[in-house]
Amino acid sequence: LEQHEIALKVLINDLKDYRGAEIFCLQAGRVIGIRKGAPKKRASKKIDEKSLITKRRTLFLTLLKVYLEMDNRDEMVDIIIHLLNTQAVYLDIMEVLSLLPEYWSIEMLNNFLVRSLRQSYHNYREGQILKGLCRGENLMIKYELSQAYQDIGPIIITQNVVCASCKKHISGAEFMRQPNNDIIHVQCDFDKSNRDNSLEIVDSTTTTPSTSNIEESKAIPL
Numbered sequence: 001l002e003q004h005e006i007a008l009k010v011l012i013n014d015l016k017d018y019r020g021a022e023i024f025c026l027q028a029g030r031v032i033g034i035r036k037g038a039p040k041k042r043a044s045k046k047i048d049e050k051s052l053i054t055k056r057r058t059l060f061l062t063l064l065k066v067y068l069e070m071d072n073r074d075e076m077v078d079i080i081i082h083l084l085n086t087q088a089v090y091l092d093i094m095e096v097l098s099l100l101p102e103y104w105s106i107e108m109l110n111n112f113l114v115r116s117l118r119q120s121y122h123n124y125r126e127g128q129i130l131k132g133l134c135r136g137e138n139l140m141i142k143y144e145l146s147q148a149y150q151d152i153g154p155i156i157i158t159q160n161v162v163c164a165s166c167k168k169h170i171s172g173a174e175f176m177r178q179p180n181n182d183i184i185h186v187q188c189d190f191d192k193s194n195r196d197n198s199l200e201i202v203d204s205t206t207t208t209p210s211t212s213n214i215e216e217s218k219a220i221p222l
Helices: 002-014 018-026 049-068 073-086 093-099 110-152 186-205 211-218
Strands: 175-177 183-185
Touching (some): 002 018, 002 049, 018 049, 018 073, 049 093, 093 110, 175 186, 183 186
16 A cells, blocks of 8 residues: 555656546556557456455545645645546545545535435445345245245154164254154264265275286286
């Protein structure tokens, strides 16, 4: 972030390239200005959308701070207002208002405030829609689970019920019903799975003599 701030100060104070500074922020610090006639290069490394938006917000806020720290910031009003109006989507309204001079009028910030409030309301509505969709999906899963419980039916454990693996009586709540309706201890099922996995590993490492070796052993020398 410190290097980006230095780059923005060079663009603004030394080069007076205000448009290049905004492009620098839009490109998340990967591009500094655009020369006429220069071929456009695609980014070699893709940045995910969420990370890109976060970097843009950080850089645009840094750019605003750089503008406001200038000695002639009152002469930069038009450029600052342009930044607020065009990049409102990346600027937090509360952070911006805490940075701006108190003597700036509401009329100056009218477009920025309208855009920011509109964006905030849009984000709120989008969040409510996603919340509703998640709630609906959760209800569907609960319904499917209840239907599955009804189809399977209850498990009644009596004194005569024993574990299908160790043949011991089922006691406590640590048991499960297998697809073939056998009742088995959870630990027994876990141990059985480990044994099966061990056998698979042993089988995969076991080698058999090749056909050529067998044929050679059966060959009768002349």
